[in-house]
Amino acid sequence: MVAMAGQGDVASVTERVPEDPAEAWCAEPVSTVLDRVGDPTVREVPLPNRPESARLARRLAEAVLQQRWVLSAQRTEYTVLLVSELVGNAVRHTGAHTIGIRMLRRSGWIRVEVRDPSRGLPCLLPVGELDTSGRGLFLVDTLAERWGVDLLPRGKTTWFEMRAAD
Numbered sequence: 001m002v003a004m005a006g007q008g009d010v011a012s013v014t015e016r017v018p019e020d021p022a023e024a025w026c027a028e029p030v031s032t033v034l035d036r037v038g039d040p041t042v043r044e045v046p047l048p049n050r051p052e053s054a055r056l057a058r059r060l061a062e063a064v065l066q067q068r069w070v071l072s073a074q075r076t077e078y079t080v081l082l083v084s085e086l087v088g089n090a091v092r093h094t095g096a097h098t099i100g101i102r103m104l105r106r107s108g109w110i111r112v113e114v115r116d117p118s119r120g121l122p123c124l125l126p127v128g129e130l131d132t133s134g135r136g137l138f139l140v141d142t143l144a145e146r147w148g149v150d151l152l153p154r155g156k157t158t159w160f161e162m163r164a165a166d
Helices: 010-016 021-027 030-037 052-068 073-093 136-143
Strands: 045-048 098-106 109-116 146-152 155-163
Touching (some): 045 052, 052 073, 052 109
Antiparallel strands (some): 045 098, 098 109, 109 155
């Protein structure tokens, strides 16, 4: 029997499919993510406006918090969660082509900033027990010591601060 086009085995087809770049950095060690993508403690790291950017931002934050700043597991978990929420909000609500993430550490505090070109302000809404969405800023408000928005000439920076120690 002669094989028709498109009837090859799965292995030969998947060998030709280009690797998903998002999967590549998720599979690599956390330590190399900063080298490949950029270090948000040195300069703002631009991220594309895609849902996968929240995952990449989590990996960047995790690398900084675990390796550069050596924070506790709980502080790292909370910070990574809030990074994901701010980046996710920027991706979903701003229509930006790119967003930026920056991480700063100052005398006992960490600050995470997510910049986007929209001047639309995020809104903290009441959250019901059974709500399945809209919890992002509620989590930021609950877990961060401080948070806010700085309007810029072209856009805004949404930020939160947490103590570096538990």
